[in-house]
Structures are given as structure tokens and as C-alpha cells.
Amino acid sequence: xxxxxxxxxxxxxxxxxxxxxxxxxxxxxxxxxxxxxxxxxxxxxxxxxxxxxxxxxxxxxxxxxxxxxxxxxxxxxxxxxxxxxxxxxxxxxxxxxxxxxxxxxxxxxxxxxxxxxxxxxxxxxxxxxxxxxxxxxxxxxxxxxxxxxxxxxxxxxxxxxxxxxxxxxxxxxxxxxxxxxxxxxxxxxxxxxxxxxxxxxxxxxxxxxxxxxxxxxxxxxxxxxxxxxxxxxxxxxxxxxxxxxxxxxxxxxxxxxxxxxxxxxxxxxxxxxxxxxxxxxxxxxxxxxxxxxxxxxxxxxxxxxxxxxxxxxxxxxxxxxxxxxxxxxxxxxxxxxxxxxxxxxxxxxxxxxxxxxxxxxxxxxxxxxxxxxxxxxxxxxxxxxxxxxxxxxxxxxxxxxxxxxxxxxxxxxxxxxxxxxxxxxxxxxxxxxxxxxxxxxxxxxxxxxxxxxxxxxxxxxxxxxxxxxxxxxxxxxxxxxxxxxxxxxxxxxxxxxxxxxxxxxxxxxxxxxxxxxxxxxxxxxxxxxxxxxxxxxxxxxxxxxxxxxxxxxxxxxxxxxxxxxxxxxxxxxxxxxxxxx
Numbered sequence: 001x002x003x004x005x006x007x008x009x010x011x012x013x014x015x016x017x018x019x020x021x022x023x024x025x026x027x028x029x030x031x032x033x034x035x036x037x038x039x040x041x042x043x044x045x046x047x048x049x050x051x052x053x054x055x056x057x058x059x060x061x062x063x064x065x066x067x068x069x070x071x072x073x074x075x076x077x078x079x080x081x082x083x084x085x086x087x088x089x090x091x092x093x094x095x096x097x098x099x100x101x102x103x104x105x106x107x108x109x110x111x112x113x114x115x116x117x118x119x120x121x122x123x124x125x126x127x128x129x130x131x132x133x134x135x136x137x138x139x140x141x142x143x144x145x146x147x148x149x150x151x152x153x154x155x156x157x158x159x160x161x162x163x164x165x166x167x168x169x170x171x172x173x174x175x176x177x178x179x180x181x182x183x184x185x186x187x188x189x190x191x192x193x194x195x196x197x198x199x200x201x202x203x204x205x206x207x208x209x210x211x212x213x214x215x216x217x218x219x220x221x222x223x224x225x226x227x228x229x230x231x232x233x234x235x236x237x238x239x240x241x242x243x244x245x246x247x248x249x250x251x252x253x254x255x256x257x258x259x260x261x262x263x264x265x266x267x268x269x270x271x272x273x274x275x276x277x278x279x280x281x282x283x284x285x286x287x288x289x290x291x292x293x294x295x296x297x298x299x300x301x302x303x304x305x306x307x308x309x310x311x312x313x314x315x316x317x318x319x320x321x322x323x324x325x326x327x328x329x330x331x332x333x334x335x336x337x338x339x340x341x342x343x344x345x346x347x348x349x350x351x352x353x354x355x356x357x358x359x360x361x362x363x364x365x366x367x368x369x370x371x372x373x374x375x376x377x378x379x380x381x382x383x384x385x386x387x388x389x390x391x392x393x394x395x396x397x398x399x400x401x402x403x404x405x406x407x408x409x410x411x412x413x414x415x416x417x418x419x420x421x422x423x424x425x426x427x428x429x430x431x432x433x434x435x436x437x438x439x440x441x442x443x444x445x446x447x448x449x450x451x452x453x454x455x456x457x458x459x460x461x462x463x464x465x466x467x468x469x470x471x472x473x474x475x476x477x478x479x480x481x482x483x484x485x486x487x488x489x490x491x492x493x494x495x496x497x498x499x500x501x502x503x504x505x506x507x508x509x510x511x512x513x514x515x516x517x518x519x520x521x522x523x524x525x526x527x528x529x530x531x532x533x534x535x536x537x538x539x540x541x542x543x544x545x546x547x548x549x550x551x552x553x554x555x556x557x558x559x560x561x562x563x564x565x566x567x568x569x570x571x572x573x574x575x576x577x578x579x580x581x
Contacts, residue, residue, distance in 0.1 A: 001105035001113070002501035003098060004046065007078070008035040011048050014072035023068050025058055035092075037499060044083065044091035045099075045495060051088035062088025099494040100482040106497055106560035107478040111567045114501040116159030122347035123161045126152045129249070129256075129352075130167040133241040134178045136205050137248040138404040140354055143432065144383040145407075146423040146573070148352045149254045150513035151381075153571045158508035163346070164257045170238050171262035171333060177201065178241065179234035183221070185210025186233070190219060203402030209240045251411045252420060253573050260340075265333045274336040274371065275306075275321055283309040283370055289317065308335070313366035335367045342372045349378045350511060355429075358382055379511055381428050389435040414439055417574045421448035424517040424572055442580075444528075447521045451565065452577035454524035457531060458562040459578045461542045465555045470548050477559050480552035487540060489533060490557060493526050500564045504571075513571065520568045527561050 011033060018024040033054070038047040051066035058065060063084060070082035070090055080093040106113040128148025131141045149164070156162045169175075181201040184194035189210045196202050213221070213236060221229045242259075249255070265271055278284050287307045306322035308331075321332045341349055349368060353360065361380045368378040388395035388405055395405055411419050413436060422439045425447050426432045442449050466472045485491065500519070507515035534541035542554045566576050 001102065001109065002505070003094075003102055003498045004035050004502040005505075007046055007092065007094070008033070008048075010073065010076060010078065011035060011050055011069070014069055015050060015054075017072060018068055024054070024060070024065065028054055028057055030054075036502075038091055041492075043085065044081075044093045046092045046094070048090050048092065051084075051090060055088065066090045096486070096491055097483075099491050099498060100485060102498040103482055103485075103494055103557055103560045104478050106500075106563045107474045107556060110474060110563060111570065113563055114504045114567060115157050116505075118156075118159060119161060121155070121158060121160035123163075123345060124155055124348045124350060125163045125165055125341050125344070125346040126155070126350045127165045127167055127341075127352065128152075129245075130169065131245060132169045132172075132174050133238045133245065134174050135201060135203055135241060135402075136244055137407040139386045139388060139407060139410055139434070140383070140404075142252070142407040142410060142419070143386050143423050143428075144352050144354065145249060145252055145254055146420050147381070147383060147428050147513065149252070150420070150424055150516070150572050151350070151352075151511060153573060154504070154508050154513045154516065155511075157567070157571055158504055160508070164255070165341075166256045166259045167337060168238075168242065168259055168261045168263075171266055172330060175234050175238055175263075176230065178237050179230050180226075182206050182209045182213065182237040182240075183229065183233050186213040186217075186221065189214040190222065201402065205244070205402075206237075209237050212236075212240065248407045251408060252416055260337065262333050262337065265336050265340075270340065271328060271332050271336040274339040275308075275332060277339065278308060278335070278367075278370055281370060283312060284321070285309060287318070289320065308363075308367065308370075310363050310366035310370075313369040315362040315366040319363045319366075331363065331367075334364065335371070338364065338368050338378070339371045342368065342376050346376065349376060351378065351380045352428075353380055353382055355382050355384045381511060383428050384431045386423075387431065387433045389433060390437065392437075395436070410434070417452075418448050420573050421451070421517060421569075424514050427512065427514050444525075447517065448574070450528070451520045451524045451569070453580055454527045455562065455565050455569075455576040456578060456580045457527070458558050458565070461558055462555065462562075464543050465551055468543065468545070468548065468551065470552050470555060472555060472559070474559065474563075477552060477556040480556045481549055482553050482556060484550045484553040485557055489530050489540065490554075493530055493557060493561065496523050496526050497560050497564055500568075516568050516571050520565060520572075523561060523564060523568075527558070 012030050015024065015028070015030055015033070019026045019028060033048065033050045035046050035048045038044050050069055051062040054065055055062040066084040066088040070084055073079045073082040073092065078095055078098050080095045083091045085091055126148055129141055129145045131137055137145070152162045152164050177200060181196070184196055184200065185206045187210070188194040188207070213233065216236070221233070275284060285307055286304055288302050288304050289307070291302070303324045305320040305324055307318045308321050310319045311317065319331055320329050321335065322328055338349065351364065361382070364380065365378045368376060388410070418439050422434060423432065438446060439448065444450050462472045471477070485494070503515060503519045507513060530540065542551070542558055544550045544554065569576050
């Protein structure tokens with residue numbers, strides 16, 4: 001049940017009737033007509049922009065349209081009042097039974113309340129994490145991992161068919177550096193002093209890799225020249241790092257559907273084929289780029305390169321795909337990789353990058369637009385930095401990693417649920433502070449604790465009601481006499497429950513899972529507020545001694561809140577709390 005969608009359908013029906021009767025000109029496009037919560041709850045339950053968006057195409061004053069529409073809507077028994085405000089805004093108040101019906105719908109539909117039917121949406125590929133396989137995942141990767149997984153959960157909940165994908169950057173120079181670093185740890189395992197030269201990876205995490213290399217190869221690699229061991233050590237170390245990355249993702253409850261290898265694109269003709277496809281569209285040419293703005297790098301020189309005319313698809317400058325020495329740029333295999341995703345038949349692509357990849361967005365979107373003929377959109381979400389604090393001080397670097405705090409460090413100290421929820425308490429493109437003291441604090445200022453506290457309170461009140469003989473099964477509560485819920489605070493909580501399907505819809509459309517975390521906090525706040533009002537007004541207490549029918553109605557409301565909290569936490573990848581410790 002999506003009450004906002006139902007009322008929008010009612011508004012559209014009324015507009016169709018006004019067009020049929022000649023009050024409005026026929027053939028108006030109603031696609032931009034929306035029904036939303038009003039900015040000020042005092043103005044009503046819902047508001048529609050119909051009169052404002054139709055005034056110009058109808059050639060009428062907004063208020064005249066609003067007055068005519070209000071008259072139609074007020075005649076429907078679901079609408080308690082339809083009031084025109086300002087130049088033509090239309091505020092609606094619904095009959096209380098409509099909000100009570102929301103409670104019953106949540107109980108009947110359970111965790112599927114607000115969920116769109118599977119297969120009703122697009123096939124979407126969400127590529128996220130895609131960390132270089134050169135070391136353990138750090139806290140920056142962690143935020144992108146949580147965001148990507150929650151976004152995939154949200155899109156699936158909204159009816160889309162979602163694929164989670166990790167692109168292994170194992171084809172560049174960084175994996176050669178990994179191999180040389182691991183080889184030094186291999187030498188160390190044989191009792192030799194490792195030569196960790198500048199530019200190699202210094203972290204202790206490669207010590208076990210060196211020992212594993214010794215176990216597999218013995219001393220046979222020691223006397224070989226680099227050309228004799230580099231490829232084997234590179235493959236071995238890359239696989240070892242990917243195994244660790246998979247373990248790190250598992251700590252967060254994240255599993256990928258597909259792991260794609262950059263290295264696997266080389267030698268297959270896929271890169272050449274992708275560039276040829278762009279060439280056939282007239283988008284590849286030989287040319288010389290303009291010098292970069294600002295201070296020129298010392299090694300910059302004007303030279304002819306093979307360029308992709310990305311400016312034809314919205315980029316700022318054209319981009320090189322082949323270097324002057326004939327080798328591919330790092331952009332070329334990325335083009336081929338995205339062409340592969342397009343060929344797999346996805347309707348939309350989402351890439352999740354670190355904030356330092358902001359300059360890469362337009363060129364990648366241009367490539368996808370060119371390769372798909374504009375059919376497949378690419379949305380790139382940039383993940384801003386996470387700043388770690390503990391005891392009021394910046395969190396110290398990890399010795400094991402050498403230069404950064406690992407994902408494992410954070411999860412082991414804060415816990416998976418706390419980590420995941422807190423990573424979603426800010427929009428992805430805003431910096432986020434992760435203070436270990438605050439995220440574990442038991443207060444209203446800690447969103448994850450506040451929502452989990454609501455979940456625990458719901459569980460406790462269900463137990464109390466069951467002890468007094470109330471049937472607290474969802475089926476039993478759905479049959480309760482909900483007309484006993486007549487206090488404004490109770491109906492306000494029901495209204496919040498009624499906003500859940502719309503919240504899922506808008507969050508999924510915007511690709512913004514943080515909206516789910518915000519909604520859960522607001523829902524928990526409403527529940528706690530009603531609970532606290534019961535301390536002063538016994539009639540508002542959820543368990544009414546000696547009155548099982550009223551208790552059942554109130555417990556139905558509480559349980560409906562629990563249904564939404566459970567579904568919302570499921571999207572965030574967080575387990576609801578049964579009790580607080």
C-alpha cells in the first residue's frame with residue numbers, strides 16, 4: 001500500500017474529469033503532478049502542486065485550477081478537507097481511517113510493506129569498492145562499500161533487478177609494485193633483510209604473503225632475476241590481497257555478485273573493439289591536447305595522441321585513449337569494461353568513486369553515452385572522506401597497514417551495525433566524522449542507538465502485551481479495532497508510517513540511501529515521543545491494564561512501527577535490536 005500514490009491517482013482522476021467536463025483544456029500532461037507531505041505539517045497531511053504546474057499549459061490562473069480541483073477532491077470520502085493556499089497550492093487532510101488503514105497494511109504486508117514488486121523496475125549494475133588489490137581496505141573504502149551495498153539493497157527493495165560488481169584494478173603498474181613489495185617480504189621470510197625502497201608498500205600485511213610465497217616456492221625465487229619471478233609473484237600477491245578484501249567485505253556483511261578483472265581485458269581484443277566502436281562513430285582521432293590550465297608540469301610536452309572526442313558527449317576536454325608510445329592509457333580499459341556492462345543488457349549503470357576521482361566522472365559518462373547511443377545512463381556517486389576520532393583526537397594510523405586505518409580496525413572497535421548505520425548518516429558527497437566515543441554513546445544524539453532503542457522498546461511492549469493475553473501476531477493485530485486510535489499523536493505516528501513507501505520510492509529514484517537512515521531516525525523520534533507522553537497521560541500508554549481491545553489497537557500501531565524499522569534497517573544492512581544492553 002502506498003497511500004501517497006493512491007491519493008496522487010485520485011488527483012489525476014479528478015483532473016481528467018475536469019478536462020472531460022471542459023473546466024480544464026484537454027490533453028494536459030499530468031506527469032509532473034505530485035502529491036507530497038507539506039513543508040509545514042500544520043497545513044495538512046498532503047499537498048499537491050497540480051495547479052501550479054498546469055497553470056501555464058492550461059492558460060489559467062493557478063488558483064482557479066486549485067479551486068476547481070479542491071471541489072472535486074472534497075467530494076471523495078477519503079478526503080476530509082481540501083484547502084487552497086497562496087497562489088494555488090492545494091493542501092489535503094485525509095480521513096483518519098485512511099491512516100488507520102496504513103497500520104493494517106503494514107501488519108498484513110510485513111517487511112514487504114513499501115516494497116515494489118520484483119522485476120517491475122530496471123536492471124541496474126552497481127559497481128562499488130573496486131579498490132586496488134594492493135592492500136587491506138581502509139576507512140575510505142569502507143564508506144563506499146557501505147553506501148554501495150545499501151544503495152543496492154534500496155534499489156532491490158524498490159523493485160529493480162540489481163547486480164553488485166567489483167572491478168579489480170589488476171592491470172596497471174600498481175600490481176607490479178605490489179609484487180616487488182611482496183618479494184621483499186618473501187626474502188624476509190628467508191632471513192634476509194627486506195629492501196623496502198621508496199615507492200614500495202611498507203605495511204606489515206605483506207609479511208604473511210611473503211611467508212606463503214616461501215611455503216609454495218621455497219628458495220627457488222631467490223636467485224631468479226625480476227623478470228623470472230615478477231609475473232608469478234604478482235598473480236600470487238594479487239589473489240592473496242583479493243582474498244583479504246573479500247574477508248573485509250564479509251565483516252560488513254557485503255557480498256558481490258560479480259568480480260571483473262581489468263587484466264582479463266588485455267589480449268582479448270575487447271579494448272581494441274571498444275575503441276573501434278567509438279572510431280566508427282567518428283569519435284576517435286589523432287590530435288594534440290591543449291596544455292593544462294595553471295602551472296604546467298615539468299614533464300608536459302605537446303605530443304600527438306589518439307584521442308576520444310568526449311566533448312561531443314558533455315565532457316570539458318577530449319581524452320587520450322592511447323599514449324604516444326602506442327600503449328593504452330588507463331582510460332581505455334575502463335571504456336572497454338563499461339562497454340561490457342552495456343553489452344550485458346543493463347538498463348542503467350551506477351559507479352561509486354572516491355572523491356579524488358571527481359575529474360573522471362564526465363569522461364566516463366561521455367564514454368557510456370557514446371557506446372550506448374545515449375540509451376544507458378551512468379550515475380556516478382562520489383564518496384567524500386571519513387575523518388576518524390577517538391578520545392577527542394584524530395585516530396592513529398595503523399601499523400599493519402603502514403599508512404592508513406583499515407576497515408577491520410573500525411569494525412572490530414565499533415561493530416558492524418554501528419559502523420554501517422553511521423556511514424549512512426550523511427549524504428555521500430558530504431564529509432563524515434566518525435567519532436568512536438559518540439557512535440557508541442547511548443543518547444538521542446546517536447542515531448543508530450536511538451533507532452535501535454526504539455526497536456528494543458517495541459519488542460519489550462509486545463512481550464508485555466502478550467503476557468496479558470493479547471494476540472500480538474501480525475494477523476491478530478491486523479484484526480484489532482483501530483478506531484480506538486484517535487489521539488492526534490497516535491495518528492501522527494500512523495502518518496509517518498504512511499510516508500514509508502514514498503520515502504523508499506524517492507530515495508531509490510535519487511540513489512540516496514541516507515534518506516532511509518534519516519527517515520528511521522524521525523520515525524524512532526515519533527515513537528519515543530509518544531512513549532514519553534504516556535508517562536504523563538495514562539490514556540496514551542501502549543498497554544492498557546484491563547482493556548485488551550484498546551491495548552491490541554495500540555500494540556498494532558507499535559508493531560507497525562517495528563515493521564518499518566525492520567525493513568529500513570534491512571536496507572541499511574543493520575540487524576534490529578531485540579533488547580538494549
